[in-house]
Amino acid sequence: MATAKIIHNPLLISSSRSADKSDSCVKNLSPSSIFGSPSLGKKLFCVKKSVSPISRRCANVVAVSSDVVKEKKLKASSSGSNLLITKEEGLELYEDMYLGRAFEDMCAQMYYRGKMFGFVHLYNGQEAVSTGFIKLLKKEDCVVSTYRDHVHALSKGVSAREVMSELFGKATGCCRGQGGSMHMFSKEHNVLGGFAFIGEGIPVATGAAFTSKYKREALKEDCDEVTLAFFGDGTCNNGQFFECLNMAALWKLPIVFVVENNLWAIGMSHLRATSDPQIWKKGPAFGMPGVHVDGMDVLKVREVAKEAIGRARRGEGPTLVECETYRFRGHSLADPDELRDPAEKAHYAMRDPITALKKYIIENKLASEADLKAIEKKIDEVVDEAVEFADKSPVPPRSQLLENVFADPRGFGIGPDGKYRCEDPKFTEGTAQV
């Protein structure tokens, strides 16, 4: 059962939100943290759980702590520099995170200006998770997201133009204007979708991982593709989450379950909804490593992601990663966000992952302030250009209406005249009744 190389006592695994004891461990084991220890935990979330003998045993076998991973790596490379990233990596991460933030801020503006409609869920505050994970992927690897999917798509390489245009409901959008904010897809970049219902993307991600295994074992193809499934804390009380953990572990599928625990499912606090708020613990229960990581620290996320993606790529099975993060805005732009405690919001605002990375880069002399400013300027231009592009783009023509209902349009059937309805000239005009 145990394939994890690093075995760790569950008491040492840090969850600042729920385990008092772990605070000290975080301090001790995080020499590389850009934040030092998050000290918020005790005050805000003082849920105390005793660790039962059973869970201790399970966790002993398979739980992996990111901090330990990191420490080991540091020791191994102690001769070199103590830094976790190179200059190039640092700038790439910074650019991607900044893009995520700038793009989402622009979305808010455009929404209030009436350029986009519906439910628009912004990713502000959680950038370290998307960037920390997705920037480690190959193009062939798959990403499955939720309704909060713009930034996952951007990190995976979908252009800001295409995403913005999709949000504007234009024909040049990545889904031709047929998907919208919550349904971003890109076949080219293997973004398998934003899924708007809670939990429904996890089985799809599991299926993509199944394909990788199938290609390797049934088709004898050379395939080491990995799938990342992103979802939130609210989803972790949904059956599909548990069902897929089971299947992924059972068949050792190359998938990483990435929980973006931002503490709130719209207005439902994670602590009010969940019997045991430490989500990572559910990994060991299914025979896979469960890892907890500070989701406001892109470097920590990246270290954990490397390990988990590496495991999947080597065919060693799935990993559950709980990233402790926070969204800086309401659930969606339609959410007045009156429920969350201003003190809690202020606390997390202080831990802005982008500011932190900037500080780390500058303090460690990876790049200068001017270098970062140049990136910011470049990205601001990219986002402005995306808006311009989206604004100028044509709305979908009527002829598009019926085009993608069926991949094989014979699904529209045979009409009274004996011809396939899709051969009707009105069909291509989008005016046929079907």
Next chain:
Amino acid sequence: MAAAIMQGVRATKDLSSANYKRSCFATPRSLPERKRSSFVIHCDGNLTSGLNNSSSRSVRLSANAVSTKQENVAASTASKPGHELLLFEALREGLEEEMDRDPRVCVMGEDVGHYGGSYKVTKGLAAKYGDLRVLDTPIAENSFTGMAIGAAMTGLRPIIEGMNMGFLLLAFNQISNNCGMLHYTSGGQFKIPVVIRGPGGVGRQLGAEHSQRLESYFQSIPGIQMVACSTPYNAKGLMKAAIRSENPVILFEHVLLYNLKERIPDEEYVLNLEEAEMVRPGEHVTILTYSRMRYHVMQAAKTLVNRGYDPEVIDIRSLKPFDLYTIGNSVKKTHRVLIVEECMRTGGIGASLTASINENFHDYLDAPIVCLSSQDVPTPYAGTLEEWTVVQPAQIVAAVEQLCQ
């Protein structure tokens, strides 16, 4: 699924012993071969004519098919070319041919592998193709359906078996939102070439939950095609067509039809998913039906012919979309329509069909369309009540007599 009681392969023959617990079968081998040979429902016909012409719009089965009687007709068909098999074997043959043809075709579902499927449609396939291509899943319908969709998006062609069609209600979200809509919401980027199939319909005293007709639930999901098979010949041809289709297709099978026997061609054939099947040409009235009700209709037809009527019977087969060409031609000829379905009356296939015919062929009708459907009740357990729930041949005879007055 809590209720793991199901009908075995000889369910249609022997009611009293048909409901096995799953646990009765400790090994996959212990199952299938018990005396199904004595039970034969024949849908005999001139199958060899026109079968090789795959574009043929109407492959005619002059089906003298009767669902209730056991007839000894082996002698009459023994000398004809082709081979004789039961409906579930025809499905398996189609599946196997497609799995041989395309290594990306795979099956997933509950007990499809080692156990061979609850109605033996996948019997022996796991041994031949391995556990990955014939994947036994945990009992988690919504998740393994979603998994098949994810696999289809990334290049595989999965067939999902609902152990009982009713269980697919638990996968409704995946079938509706992802199977049906994802091709569209992705702007056409991703295709979902899956087949969803399984045993449905009212069986013999299986109780409400195991006696569902989900076609009415699924029919309004955009982006999904639905076909219902009714003979070994069309079961195989539709199975192969469904697998080859780029669209998600739901293939409806009926629990009481798995043991139908028929001689089918040795040569490969694939049917057209969108086409209706002319079962019996006639002049006086058009009877539209599908799945098991085809046999109730044919029983009624015998009586009707004896009483001097000449009904035209069409098995519509494609439940979505309808083959309005075949249906329309028939309406233009007979000017009277009777629909016989096992689906529920409210919001059923018959209701949609009625609307469609009224919209397209109203001018050709000499009488209002009559639609005989199941009663809007949860299927009762008691045999007598169950019988009154679904349409019986006598009702069909009466309806035709009234329509043709």
